[in-house]
Amino acid sequence: MEFIKVSSEKELEEKLIGSVFHVTPIVNMDSINESDGLKPNSDLSVKSKFGNTETGFFRLRDCVSFFDYREHGSRRWNKFAPKCRPTQIMNHTNGIAVLFLSQNLFSKLIPWTRWEDEEAYSQQIVPYIEIGYKGFVSLDFITKVVFFEPTHC
DSSP: OEEEESSSSHHHHHHTTTTTEEEEEGGGGHHHHHHHOOOOOTTTTTTTTTTTTBBBGGGGEEEEEEEEEETTTTTHHHHHHGGOOGGGGGSSSSSSEEEOOOOOGGOOHHHHHHHHHHHHHHHHHHOOOEEEEOEEEGGGGGEEEEEEEOOOO
């Protein structure tokens, strides 16, 4: 696994293009390393910095949520990306860790369109941006971690 540190949002965004990744406050990395991976937050034991996840579509299906930036720059992506940015939690934490999912698991990802198929409209999802993985994601399937701790003047 590769570890990279960036100091600007622009530098971070360049690394995200074309990837599938999970974002968490840096302080959560100890527990992720201890458990050797990402656990679904099915029981809401971890308070999300992304807002109220009680009705989160993927959380309710025992999934780990990921950002899907494989269509970065497309018209659909541009419409929904501002609704949930990876850096939006920076107001609530001193830094974030971005864990990049291996392409080996892409075929097992559950697309956001399942929300439409199930007509689960009362549950939260970010179309075209959010994607889920059912169950535990081992660190063996994380290819790199990018740490973003902006410098403050």
